[in-house]
Amino acid sequence: DTEVTQTPKHLVMGMTNKKSLKCEQHMGHRAMYWYKQKAKKPPELMFVYSYEKLSINESVPSRFSPECPNSSLLNLHLHALQPEDSALYLCASSQGAEKLFFGSGTQLSVL
């Protein structure tokens, strides 16, 4: 199984809502990533977990809260988002940056 599965595929939320994005991989990878991609822009790194510990936080606002419950799962908790946070959120996993496996993403719209 070489898939990274992300749910939901689409999410619409209001600025006062709390929601979560989920990501799952069963490749035994030690590292998991969250990226944010705006339309026609490159992915921007948000967070990296290595061996279930947060290793990189690219100065992301606290309204985004990552969580890694175990080696196969990665969550991104969302609270009090702004319309400019609307984007495609990509999860990836790897044994290192030698090869990242990306999910197909969650398209988030904040109203």
Added chain:
Amino acid sequence: GDSVTQMEGPVTLSEEAFLTINCTYTATGYPSLFWYVQYPGEGLQLLLKATKADDKGSNKGFEATYRKETTSFHLEKGSVQVSDSAVYFCALSPSSNTDKLIFGTGTRLQVFP
């Protein structure tokens, strides 16, 4: 800081034409270099990589050579197909932090029959 610069698109070609997408980088030390491809509505997929100077990465007819003297990693294909239409991202992984992947802005390729 480390960065990647790609040629702006879109690149529009006829089927069987030769493709070049330019990529240059700025980095300290010896980064690893990558090309990723993103098809509409999908996540990114690794196309090829090179981990040291003069290495050539290749896959599915695409090639790129790690040129340290010109800090470049240009993507080439001898004969493109309609199915190659996608967005191509050049990326680097710094030698100082191998968990980090820094992407260029992406180049959209459109191939017409």
